Amino acid sequence: MQKLVQEIAKEIADAIAQLKRWQTWTALGLIALFVLLAYLVGSLALKTDSVVNFLRHTASSCRQMGNASVIFLFCGMIFFVFAAVLTLGEYQQYLSHRQHNALRQARRSLYWGLGWAGLAIAIAVAALIFFNLYCR
Numbered sequence: 716m717q718k719l720v721q722e723i724a725k726e727i728a729d730a731i732a733q734l735k736r737w738q739t740w741t742a743l744g745l746i747a748l749f750v751l752l753a754y755l756v757g758s759l760a761l762k763t764d765s766v767v768n769f770l771r772h773t774a775s776s777c778r779q780m781g782n783a784s785v786i787f788l789f790c791g792m793i794f795f796v797f798a799a800v801l802t803l804g805e806y807q808q809y810l811s812h813r814q815h816n817a818l819r820q821a822r823r824s825l826y827w828g829l830g831w832a833g834l835a836i837a838i839a840v841a842a843l844i845f846f847n848l849y850c851r
Contacts, residue, residue, distance in 0.1 A: 732779055745806065745832070749799040752839035756792070758845035776850060788845070791838050800834035802828050 720742035733739050763780055780788075805828030 735777060742803065742806060749835065752836065752843075753763045753792075753795070756795075756839055756842045756846070757817075759843065759850065760788070762850055763846070780849070784849075788842060791842055795835050795838040795842075798838065802831040802835060803832060 805824050809821050809824040809828055812818075812824055
């Protein structure tokens with residue numbers, strides 16, 4: 716029992732030490748940004764749902780979307796998730812390369828990570844603009 720308590724205390728101390736690193740907070744900030752963008756797009760997307768409108772759970776007036784718009788938005792959100800995951804992966808690669816002093820690979824990972832982050836943000840902003848123009 717004593718060994719178990721020591722292991723738990725060590726795990727808690729390691730978690731606290733990890734929270735003191737700037738890399739952890741940067742990764743958490745990226746995740747929070749992507750979650751916020753997904754939430755904003757999702758909340759606007761629910762306003763266009765015909766079931767929610769039929770049950771009168773929304774006060775917005777949105778036109779009925781056609782199949783092309785729905786497919787475009789669905790595929791866009793899939794690519795948003797892929798780009799967000801690739802951004803986090805490239806960020807992890809960047810930190811790993813920096814730790815091993817592989818500066819050329821670190822710079823390449825940073826550029827790819829910024830590119831994927833830009834794509835993810837552009838997709839989410841395009842969806843937000845689409846929904847703002849589509850709904851009144």
